[in-house]
Amino acid sequence: MPDDAQPSIPSPALSEGEAAQARARAGATPAAGPQDAVPEPPAVPAYLQQYPPETAAYMQPQSALQMRQQQQWQQWQAHQHWQQQRQKKAQEPPAWRAGVRPAPPARIRAASLWAVLATALLSALFLGDGLGPNLLIVAVPAALGAYFAAQAAGRRLRPWTLVWGLGGLALLAIPALRDAGWPTFLAVLSALALGSLALHGSRSWAGVLIGSVGIVGSLVPGVRWGWRGVRERASGSRDRWGPVIRTGAIAVGLLVVFGALFVSADAAFAKLLGDLVPDVSVGEGPWRFLLFLLGLIGALAAARTAAAPHQWDKAKIKPGRARKRLEWAVPLIVLNLLFAAFIGVQLAVLLRGYEAVLDETDLPIAEYARQGFWQLLWATLLTIVVIAFAKRWAPRGGARDHLLVRCVLGVLCLLTLVVVASALSRMNMYVDAYGLTRLRISVAAMELWLGVVIVLIMAAGVFGARWLPRAVAASAGAAVLAFGLVSPDALVAERNVARYEKHRTIDVEYLQDLSADAVPALDKLPEPLRSCALDAIREGLDADAPWYATSRGEQRALDLIKERPLDERAAQCRDLPVGDNGDDYR
Structure with missing residues (x-):
């Protein structure tokens, strides 16, 4: 049989005798008898891929071409198996995501539903005229709804959760006290971040950074969760919803009728009621409905997060590769020497007086101060970044390595605090010359907070760094709160x-x-x-x-x-x- 000839393919429906005759005509070796050892069935050649395996199993390799075809078939099978495994792996979530994924939440409680509804109604009534105490009014029922959902899920109120929650509510007091828009914006943004941390209960760097915005991921699941809970309760207790709706309708009708009579009867009562009750017109209907939806979705997201939060603390961050002592310490020691040289020049300036130095530089004192402040601010910020990466790649061989890391980074932190003091001194000189502006007080507050972060890093080197992520987040919230209470304008x-x-x-x-x-x-x-x-x-x-x-x-x-x-x-x-x-x- 020529090498390039292809054997005929018997049909899988042939009888045993017909199959034997077909194999004999094709030049195949007769099948082994019962007393002979049964060999492993060969793989189907590549050119037989369109046929079922049971049909190709009758073909036995008899030539070099057929052997190559068998190898090609085996390679194709291996490739198909690899593709199946790849598709299966692509459908599965990553390991880190599977670890942080929350468990399915239980059915939403009736108390949470009522709190969510109250949040939506208050949002529609009070948030359409500006910002002020209305943010606190809306936030209280939303917080209660999240508390009821967490209680139903068996979560306990921990000290840090209380810190985040009370801190967020305190930040919402800034719009009630101050008219300036920029402290209000910072306060509202920080309040949302602290509220999200309170719902997640995070403690690691990954948990604090992602958990502060993690409530965004519960917006859509929260709506589905609330809708499913309403449907289940409505289908299971239809007899109970009728009296509730009728009672509410009767109460609203009585309030409207007798309220209108009392308003027309007494002008003082009419003024008091007009000041307390929002004035909602028909033309504002679409805008009020949008506020209702925003309040509803936000409150449901908060309750859903409290019932089943993502476990961001379980997201493992792969530690950096530990460097050798010399490789790690030399760049940082050089940086410390540079900081020390700069600080030495600053001390010389203080001893000689600014006037002597400014005579040499031919710069006015205000220009000298402004020229250096921004550079020192960036130097402080970049130093914190350097410390973070240095800690990640620090040697971890034993007690001597630990002592080396603490000493080198501790010296760098001390020198950075002196740089912070120098930057604030320059800003004070500039303010004395040209006065205070919003930008100057903002960047000065930023520099001061960076100094607080440096102090926290130094304390973490002495007492341990487990509490550092939450302490940095708490210091940021406290800084925003203090910034608003000081009233920068x-x-x-x-x-x-x-x-x-x-x-x-x-x-x-x-x-x-x-x-x-x-x-x-x-x-x-x-x-x-x-x-x-x-x-x-x-x-x-x-x-x-x-x-x-x-x-x-x-x-x-x-x-x-x-x-x-x-x-x-x-x-x-x-x-x-x-x-x-x-x-x-x-």
Whole structure:
């Protein structure tokens, strides 16, 4: 039989005798009898892949071509097996994801459903007119819904969970106290992060970083979970929903009828009720409905996270490869020497006085201060990054390696604290020369918080680093809270007014961009500067805003302007000289 000839293929439906005759015609070896050893059936050649295995099993290799075909068939089988395993592995979640995936939550409790509904209704009623105490009003039932869901899941209230929860609620008090938009934005953002941490209960770096935004992953699952719970309860207790709906409808009807009578009967009661109850018009229906949906989805996400949070602490971060002592320590020692040299120059400047150094550099003192502050801020931030990577690749051979790491990184942290003090000193010089602005107080607060982080890192080197992630997150929340309570706009106004009293120079145009928090300080300016500075701020105030959308800073500003009306000469503000506040565009 020629090598390139292909044998005929018997049908799998042939009888045993016909199959034997077919094999004989094809030149195949007769099948072994019962007394002979039965060999392993060969694999189907590559050119027989379109036929069933039982058909190709009759073919026995009789030539080099058939042997090559058998090898090709075996390779094809191995490739098919590899593809199946690959597809199976692709369908399975990664190991880290399987470890952090939460267990299926239990059915949502009725208390959580009522709290979620209250959150949605309050969102629709109170969040449409601005920010103020209404954020706290909406957050309380949402927190209660999450608490009921966690209690139903068997979770206990731990100390750090209480810290995150109370810290988030405290941050939501900033919009109720301050009118400035930027501290309010930071406070609301930080409150959401702390609330997410309270729901997850994380303690590791991965848990704190991912858990602070982990509630976002529960938005869609929370809606499905709540809808499933409502359906199950509605189908199982239809007789109980009828009386509840009828009772609620009767109560609402009585309130509307008798409330309308009392409002028309007494003007004082009508004013009190008008101040307490939100004024909702039909034209605001779509906007209020959107707020209702946002409150509903957010509250369901919080409850769903509390019932079954992701276990982000189980996400294992592969440690870095430990370096040898010399390879690890030499770059850090060189960096420490550079820091020490810089600090030595700073000490020389302090001993000789800034004037002597500035005479050599031909720079004004304010320019000298501004030129160095931003570089020192970046140096502090990059030092924290260097410490993190150095700790990851530190040698871990024993006690001597541990002592080396603590000494080298401890010296670097101490030198960095001196750099932080130098940066803050430069900013103080710059503020004395040109006054305080929002940007300057913000970056100074950032530098101060980075110094606190350095101190926490040093404490972790002494007492252990298990608590460090949560301590850094808590310090960030506390910094945002303190920043809002200090009222940066009021502080900017106070420093600029004090600078005017001392140097008789002030940037009125910049002060007009401040919020109502600055009104008490600007009210001390003489006329027409006072009216010029307050005129733009007064235009941004809304005397008719409801109580739940008015901050304490706005209310105080309205009272001060009402007590001392602005001078008519405020229209001549454009003729007043504008002082230099040190910004490049001035």
